[in-house]
Amino acid sequence: METIRFIVPSIILLISVIYLILTFNLPESKVGNPTAAMNYPLLIGFSLLGLSVLYILSEIKDKKKTFTAFKIFADKELTIKVIVVLVFCLGYTLLFERIGFLISTVLFLGALLFLINGRRKWLMNITVAVLFSFISWYTFAELLSVSLP
């Protein structure tokens, strides 16, 4: 049996268990009913637990069918690109408030464009990154008075 099909349902099961443990450890309310803040989360936690078990059971039932969902990751090059995109997002998160909106956005967008659009179109990438970052900074910071770092 392909165990890969159980990964996501198991993660959901784990989430529901952790959520329930956290719920049981919630502090009691000092006003009114002491358990008022945890009753509704308990209802949701147990529902999710039950549903994740059902999800696992439905995957067991489908075990004869081939599990094709993760075939999308077969293209290694593109899968790596998605991971790198996420790394860039993390980098943007870390740099955003430190070096300011304009520079971090030019770097982030430029990096994404070089990664996805390719190195050969470097002129287009640089133009789009600089122009778009400047226009969005102008629109948000100047026209809409949104404060950006």
Add this chain to the structure above:
Amino acid sequence: MGVDWNSFFEGLTTAMSLQNIIFIILGGLLGTIVGMLPGLGPATAIAVLIPITFGMDSTSALVLLGAIYYGAMYGGSRSSILINTPGDGSAIAATFDGYPMTRKGQAGQALTLATIASLIGGTIAIVGFVFLAQPLANFALRFGPAEYFFLLLFTLSAVVSLAKGNMIKGFVSMALGLLITTIGVDSQSGVYRYTFDIPHLSEGIDFLVVIIGIYAVGEVLYNILLLNDDSQRIKESVGKTWITKEQWKRSFWPMIRQSPVGFLIGILPGAGGSIASMISYSTEQQLSKKSDEFGKGAPEGLAAPESSNNAAAVGAFIPMLTMGIPGSGTTAVILGALIMLGLQPGPMLFQNQPDVVWTFINSLFIGNIALVIMNILLIGVLIKILKTPPKVLYPIILVLAFIGTYTLGYSIVDFAILMIFGVIGLFMKILNIPTAPLILAVIIGHQLEQNFRMASVSYDNVFAMMTASPIAILFAVLTVSSVFLPMILGRLSRVKVNNKG
């Protein structure tokens, strides 16, 4: 009861103001462009473009959002027709006969026909809206916590039950959404729940961050995985733009018939454009004398679902504005934006801010006409935009998602949340787990909990809550049947097939 004509005409005047007309055109154009991009539908269009409404007055913001929604509906059918890739569920039916028309060299005519059908559907539905919205709002005033609780529960279960054969995944998605809404300080007791000592989390997770994460980041990540897929390229020639007399004759009655159908389906929570367009398509196929041409480029096969889904889009605004109940992922996103802008959709909206409501309704009508003009005159230009390389667009959408998120809470904690939900959205898409229940749950989860707790104070047990009033009974029954009816019907049809086999 009845239509407040004074407010209606005042709304018409406001909607016709130069500023609002500009917003209608701008929103329509932006919506069309984003909606047209393969894989991106109205929900993404609105999620990405919400930040441009910040700083606007609430009426203009609603007008702009409505226009973006409408534009994205028009745009969605463009990519269905031209490249067989629907932006969202409601544009799927447009691929059945729209894409075959493109393959026959009738792309221009298919685009024009879809546009006219959308106009007719939208217009008929707006007339329905004018007459039905206020009576429904008055009716909604009779709702107490128990009634609201069951109505909200029914909305959730209805959205889940539409995930045919996928109900477990639908409920998992819903439960995850409800779980997210319990994060933060409990507003009734002041207890900190699941905040892990992160101050930013005490206010809870902003639903717009979840929406942008799932619809914008998730979709972009998914589309990057498909970059080498050649099926998303566009053909060069579009053929003639104007439709023939025969195409018009064959499409006219289907459009007129299916618009009210779509409108009524749109009003039901959870049903929305996808169901409306599918039902309209299959009904017309059964009614048609040339049913064998369906799926091979029959004009009525394109016109019927297109008029129906646009009518449904208008219908879906009724429960959203009158009761604060979004019937679909897209209206949920708009509802979220409205709350952000300080509007509280619900029965009192019609009494407290009639100007906002009626301006919006009138703007829908003007928007429809503006979009038809834009879509027909600009067919050539729009196709060129569709040819803008996705490799440039996806990075831009990602950056927009981050900027939009930052403007919501001015905190990079939201960036981390955005990325988490982007990855969740990607896996949900890959595993075919419906996202609409999660989005809906994230938006109405807080309301659901508050109404549940208020009702549990007033009534001793769930049964007493269920039998609080005829309305509560009705929605409780509807909730239960929306869960079990599809299961029973599914079983019955399988038994039938087995017997035949």
